[in-house]
Amino acid sequence: MGISMDRWVQRCSAVVFLVLAFTACSDATGRRALQGRRLANSTQKHLAVNLGGWLNIEGWIKPSLFDGIVDNDLLDGTRIQLKSVKLGTYVVAENGGGDVVAVNRTDPSAWETFRIWRVKAGTYQLRVNNKQFVGAANGGGGIVNAVAATPDAWETFEIIRNPANSSLVHIKVSNGMYMQALSKDQMTADFEGEPGWNDDNAATFDMSIVGRMQGEFQISNGYEPEKAAQVLSEHRSTYITEDDFVFLSNHSINTVRIPVGWWIASDPNPPAPFVGGSLEALDKAFTWALKHSIKVIVDLHAAPGSQNGDEHSGSRDGFIEWTDSKNIETSLSAIDFLAARYGAHDALLGIELLNEPRSPGIDLNNLTSYYSQGYNTVRKHSPTAYVIMCNRIGPADPKELFSMNNGLTNTVVDVHYYNLFDDTTFKNMTVEQNIDYIRNQRATTLQSLVTSNGPLILVGEWVAEWMVENGSKSDYQRFADAQLEVYGEASFGWAYWTLRNVNEHWSFEWMVNNQYIRL
Template sequence: MVGVNTDDNDHQVNVSDVDSSSSSSSSLRIELDQLKAKLSLSNHFGSWVASDIDSSSSSSSLRIELDQLKEKICLLGPGVDKLNGGKVKGVNLGNWLVIEGWMKPSLFQGIPEGDMLDGTKVRFKSLSTNKYVCAEEGGGSGIVTVDREKASAWETFRLWRVSQSEFQFRTYNGQFLSCAREGAIVSTTSNYPSLTETFSIVRSSNDRVHIKLSSGKYLQVYSGNELRADYLGISGWEDNAATFEMTFDGENMGGEYQLANGYGYEKAKQVLNEHRRSYITQADFQFLSKNGINTMRIPVGWWIAQDPNPPAPYIGGSLAALDNAFKWAQEYNLKCIIDLHAVNGSQNGWDHSAGRDGSVEWPKSNEHIQQSLDAIEFLASKYGSNPALLGIQLLNEPKAPEVPLNTLLDYYSKGYNIVRKYSATAYVIMCQLIGADPSELYHSIANMGLSNIVVDIHFYNLYQSKFDTMNPAENIQFIKDSRKAQVDSLNTANRNGPLVFIGEWVNEWSFRGGSQENYQDFGRAQLDVYGSASFGWAYWSLKNVHDHWDLGWNIKNKSCSYKV
């Protein structure tokens, strides 16, 4: 049965409601009027279809319009189980149980040496030689020199923070700066940091630094271009062989790992407990239910499976918050999608994957993949029979080419089987490979013979150079043309295949500025197109310091003008 969802979930429009064999214009017009009446109850999805019907047409024209209407209804796809034939009209609860610092920068403001968190990229230039420290061959050769006039990847080191003043320095290829003893030459012979890879940084107000071995000797440039741990005393910040200028490359990372490790356990526990308690509340669920939202997509991290005592530096307590979300969802007749947003080793290197330094190591490690599957098993076993559960997303935003398609498909297959052990009806949601054609994953999954599966696609008119020069009108037209073509293509690719979910989108663009009317038109265009996706959509996000990313702000200020 092909249906169109409605706000009240009491009215459903089926292709079978239309008897296009009627011969008279009057009969066809009556059927059209009845169909339009039903469609008018289906909010913006229905109005998108009904607005195209001209019931003043002749009999032959009406029959053509009926055929076109049936095609459009088919594009809307079947209703979603557990939503009474409706579709997901959702919002992401981002930055709640997986931290994203850009969404609430104040969370990080109390961290000492807050510009030197895990993953920060630094470079060191000797003041005595005016040359940069370099890990030859990106660290792969084991040799460290101080002989580069310009800095690039081999001269850039990612910090691993041990304490407020102690750090380990990771090279481009993953090795660490190492010094076995006093007087020894610094090398990159270790892939696993320990005491011999740990250095103290003494920092001046103008980012001149001294780098000290744990035994007490300072690193200095020796014999022209070697780096040795044999400088005993520091007399000041003059241009001596042990003084370096430290510069930063790019923006700092601001994820869960950086926050927890930056504060240290006790302070991080205090900050995160308060954040989880106050950032998303029962009142938010009530507000959303009154404004037509029916589903919450809730990002969680892999460490939730080991709550209340997850591995350091992660802080327990996210499981209790997730329990609250399910309780509030039941109270307000909402559904929950649990989204495994962050996995050990990181699937994309971005802050919201909660990795340590931006490396993508999840697909290379069977242990990391198994930890992710263990997290899925934990979540499915705990919430699989909960009436508020709509689905479980196996992974958020795996990135191509770092995550190979075959690795991802194998993981998705195993994750699907785990969920099915605990629920025969929960939707199993599989995210696209970011940076690859979504249709490739879609068709691969469609051929796996699975049931109640969904492909999640994320659409932003951001993050690509082609959007940088688009004005509001061009952004809106891009939605109506390119995005619509993508959604329509996937909706019709396989009638028995995965449903299509626009799991993240936002009413924002790269263009600097735009009127409220521009934003309303942009939001309306996105709702029309993403509303046609067979599973539905979820806005990113409920709360954000940046107004247009904040669904609550959009609703209250009518910036994205709709009644969902």
């Protein structure tokens, strides 16, 4: 049957219209599907900020917290060296401990360094390299050694400072005598009377402070219980508030990582010197998070005995003693407490079993055993909460935790990336070299960690700070942009360290408000 040209044109136009309409509809559907996939992926990524220095104190984040402590330069873990002003040589625990204390070294190192245990202002105990304590035999009147495994009265001294020069000190023992250096071969505790401060006095020592710690143990023991409770209560109630959760929510942050210490499980009456109150604050954080559609990762940042020797691990003196079986059991008890309390809470995203265990110092077998037990502990209370396992810091295989994750569900490996702390790699890097390092080495490492059947990956700590001096605002912006781009590819997400800090570039709040970080 024939068809007129007009009808043919009309039919062709109709067909073209239908094809175009179908194509447009398909494109729109495709775009919506693609957008939907992107949205789905974006909701799986957790853009987080750490609430560091809040429920687990780190003095460098807010140094003013320590201002009211008497002799706040002699807190627990302060490392000192003592030089006899008469002999001109340094005090040393021979063999690092288990032997006499002599005064015969010209160059101080580990055996010549003593770690303070603070009893109260002015009264201290001194721990040596092999973990024994300096002691005056028979309470004084004879030799000084370093043989005691635990300190008692004979290992407790007054350090009396020269009012005109606080580095000059006398060390008074329990019987009222003073330590003195009459001979390089042996320190004795037999100076009677009141020593003077002249250079010929064998009881006068020049004290050098070569390391300090300002963590939760130091602030609690430094202020002592009543004052510590007052100072920390004020800090916890004002440092992080609900307004901060509003700020984070308004700036695309959907998760917070909250560092806590093991003593939170004993709140409101934790073991000395820690003071109660952190659990109440954490409860508030969960309430605020739920109200403002933010998820919470609770991070066991400080473990008993210290997993890395740093102040943020709750360490008293910098030694790593977490691997003691009692400390591991206490850590698991803390995880059990946290999982039982928050496992069914709608705001809980995950529980991190341990922050930054150090290599060397923490054996991988001990760590994976603990992580396995910690996973089972969390699963007793929640079938779905993410169980987060932090990689060891220091020399370690970035995939060393992968094999133990086989067969486990909802697990995450936490990696921490800083262009800091490693002088060999970062000290002399330029702006462009730092940015290239992020886009090349870090990106390659992250890609190697993201596997189809492995654990998810969280960049649990990073910061837009480096070892570059006098970087411009534009330099910092580009550095932050590079990290946001690369770490945004992590399969679980990232967490900036930290929300608020007196050091501006470490403060997410300051960096966002001043447009150094552009989300």
